[in-house]
Amino acid sequence: NCPPDVEQLGRATWTFLHTTAAYYPEKPTPTQRANMLMLLRSLPILYPCKWCADDFGQDIEKHAPDVSGRVALSRWLCERHNEVNSKLGKEEFDCAKVDERWKDGPPDGSCN
Secondary structure, eight states: OOOOOHHHHHHHHHHHHHHHHHTSOSSOOHHHHHHHHHHHHHHHHHOSOHHHHHHHHHHHHHSOOOOSSHHHHHHHHHHHHHHHHHHTTOOOOOGGGHHIIIIIOOTTOTTO
16 A cells, blocks of 8 residues: 555556546537646646656647647647657557547457
8 A cells, every 4th residue: 555656656647648638528618628728737836756747847848738629639648648658768659549548448349
């Protein structure tokens, strides 16, 4: 029952963010857009891993969050995650498969 280490925290955070993006509306209201921007912009301020928070903050300054719709947000988030993966020497994720991974599950129905 130990607190999460930085890797566990990262996995949980990415799961939350990708899943939230997967269910974000394709045509969000202005309020939904503002709320999503607020969520993403709060991470560099509130995230418990300071190095991670600072890095993400710099990244979103270079690449503004695209909250125009579900597909755009999922793509933007996948690209940000892949930048982190690259820095950590991890394999990049195929962004064409975000819906399969975070919303629909594999075509064989094995998650149903």
